Amino acid sequence: MTPDLTLPYDGILPEFSSRPVWCGRGSAVIGAVRLGSRAWIGDGGVIRADGQPVTLGERFWLGHRSTVHIATYSHGTVAGDRVTVGRNSVVHACTVGSDVVIEDDVVILDGASVGDHAVIEAGATVFPRAQLAGGFVYAGSPAKSVRPITPAEVDERAERLREAAGDPVQAAAGDPPEVEATVFVASTARLRGRVSLGAGSSVLFSCDLHAEVGPIVVGADTNIQDNTVIRTRGEGVVIGRDTTIGHNVRVSDSRIGARALIGIGARVAPGTVIADDVMLAAGATTDPGQLLEGGYLWGGRPARILGPLDSTKRAMMVRIVEGYCEHGRAYRKAEAALS
Structure with missing residues (x-):
């Protein structure tokens, strides 16, 4: 089987050692990806290499609605053989060894390294540049070693995670919404209800925006990245202009201001005002x-002030917005070439 969507980026198409064993609905593989043999990609799984390469070994397993991505200007992503990733996890601009289990709702961030025969438990966050030695179980935010683990136990955890994948969780993409020419909505994204997208905005692969009750209003040049879910059950969601919503974020009825950045895997609870x-x-x-x-920079569970938003962070946030405006134009062109 092949992914629902395979796109080039900057003229480079993904390379498959062999056809993946399974590719779920709404899955997408994009750009300079090398995928080993006997891979499995769940519903809504996204592997995106748009600026740096992604190299994944044999029997790579990507759970439903999980994302593999890179840091455009600094880091690609490399994973060894027999890596198992659970549901709704993000493997971002990092290096992962062989025989590694990454459970549900895990985030691994830029420059991090995970050694062979390791397990990252559900809900953990591996901080940027963290070096996690092989042979241990890790948990928490930031992820810390809990206990040693044997290769046999790692194999057992991987098997249990694959067996627990269960039924697909990705709804089929709906009809393309009517948007102006400067907006990009990925063909594998799903928009339902009253969704308004500002000029130059982008909704990336396998996102799900569902305005069940109140509307979803997205400002100009704002980007909503892969596998993010925005759902309203009350007054709605309003997001300002020039804002970035990272991969696999969950947003309920709330207000998010202009020039904000909501980091990978964050959760914005109902009634939040950012x-x-x-x-x-x-x-x-x-x-x-x-x-x-x-x-300010906010972080933690629940979020608290970690420090002022200095000029370096502000400049980085601007670069991300500018980069995603360019990505949106490139992806519109690439998807148009398929039709």
Whole structure:
């Protein structure tokens, strides 16, 4: 089987050692990806190499709605053989050894390294540049070693995780929404209800935006990255302009200001108000009704102020927005060439 969507980036198409054993609905493999033999990609799984390469070994297993990505200007992603990734996890710009189990809702961040025969337990966050030695179980945020583990136990955990994959979780993509010419909505994304997208905005692969009750309003040049879910059951979600919503974020009825960055795997609870010029760290959560004051980096579970938003972080946030405007134009062109 082949993914639902295979796209080139900068003229480079993915390379498959052999056809994957399984590719679920809404799955996408993009750009300079090398995928080993006997791979398995779950529903909504996204492997995206748009700026740096992604190299994944034999029997790589990517669970439903999980994402593999790179850091455009600095790091690719490499994984060895027999790596198993659970549901709703993100493997981002890092190096993962062989015979590694990454359970559900895990985030591994830029420059991190995970050794052979390791297990990252559900809900853990591996911080940037962390070096996790092989042969241990890791848990928490930041992920820390819990106990040693044998290769036989790693194999057993991998088998249990694959068996627990269960039924698909990705709904089929709906009809393409009517948007203006500068907006990009990936063909594997799903938009339902009253969704308004500002000029130059982008909704990436396998996102699910469902305005069940209130509307979802997205500002100009804002990017919503792969496998993010935004769902309203009350007043709705409003996101300001020039904002980045990272991979695998979950957003309920809330307000997110302009020039904000919501980090990979974060959770924004109902009633949250995030001011302009806020960075919410990867894996962070907010409490219902929480107010995040502008001008700060927030992180933790629940989120608290970690420090001021300095000029380096602000410049990085601007670069991400500019980069995703370019990505949106490139992906619109690439998807148009398929039709």
